[in-house]
Amino acid sequence: MIKNFAVIFDMDGVIVDSNPFHKIAIRQFCSQHGYELSEQQLREKIYGRTNKDWLTNLFGTLDERQLQAYADEKEALFRDLYKEDIVPLKGLRDFLDLLDHHQIPRAIATSAPRTNVDFTLSKTGLKKYFPVILDDTFVSRGKPDPEIYIKTAAALGIPNRQCIVLEDSISGVEAGKSAGSKVVGISTTHTAAELSNTDCVIINFEGLDPFFLISLIQQ
Numbered sequence: 001m002i003k004n005f006a007v008i009f010d011m012d013g014v015i016v017d018s019n020p021f022h023k024i025a026i027r028q029f030c031s032q033h034g035y036e037l038s039e040q041q042l043r044e045k046i047y048g049r050t051n052k053d054w055l056t057n058l059f060g061t062l063d064e065r066q067l068q069a070y071a072d073e074k075e076a077l078f079r080d081l082y083k084e085d086i087v088p089l090k091g092l093r094d095f096l097d098l099l100d101h102h103q104i105p106r107a108i109a110t111s112a113p114r115t116n117v118d119f120t121l122s123k124t125g126l127k128k129y130f131p132v133i134l135d136d137t138f139v140s141r142g143k144p145d146p147e148i149y150i151k152t153a154a155a156l157g158i159p160n161r162q163c164i165v166l167e168d169s170i171s172g173v174e175a176g177k178s179a180g181s182k183v184v185g186i187s188t189t190h191t192a193a194e195l196s197n198t199d200c201v202i203i204n205f206e207g208l209d210p211f212f213l214i215s216l217i218q219q
Helices: 019-032 039-045 051-059 064-082 092-101 114-124 147-156 170-178 210-218
Strands: 006-009 106-109 132-134 163-167 182-186 200-202
Touching: 006 147, 019 039, 019 064, 039 051, 051 064, 064 114, 092 210, 106 147, 132 147, 147 163, 147 170, 163 170, 163 210, 170 182, 182 210
Parallel strands: 006 106, 006 163, 106 132, 163 182, 182 200
Antiparallel strands: none
C-alpha cells in the first residue's frame, strides 16, 4: 500500500472522451431553441462552462426551475447521442486496476450532473473503482475555482498537496493548481502546448505508472 497519496479524476475528457458529443448536443440544443451560433460564439459563450453559466449566457436570467429544465434537456440529448459510442479512455481500466492493487485512494471531481456520472460509470463498467464522487451539486463555484478539488481532497482525507489531479481542460488545470495539487494534463480536448501549465501531459492512460505520479509529488 502506498500511503498518503490520492488520484482525483475529472470525468469528461478524462475517463471518457465525451466532449465532442457534448459539443454536438449543445449545437443541437441551441439550434432547437432558435440560436444558430458560430464556432467562435460557441467557444466564447458556451464551451467549457457549467450548465448554469452557459445557459444564462444564452438565455439571460433564468429562474431555477427553467434553468434545471434546460440543463436536463441538453444532458438527455447528450446521453442519447453518446450511448452507443461511450468507451473508457485507452488504458484507463488497467491503470485503475494498478491503483486498486496498490490501494491508492481515488475519486471523481466533476462539474457534470449526477445523471451523467451514473450514465458514464454504468456504460463503461467503472463504478467499482470510484468510492468517492463529487458532482455539480457539491459546489457553488465552477472551475477554474478550486472548490471542487479542495472538497474532493477533504472527502478522501488526503491533503491537496498529496493529490494528483487528472484534467483535460484549461479551467480544470487552473482549478487543480489553485487547490495546491500537481496536475497531469490529458490531451483529449486541448493540445499538449495548450496544457503546458501542467506537471506533465499524456494522451491516454496506456503505460501510466502510479509510481511516476508519486515522483511528481516528490519533486
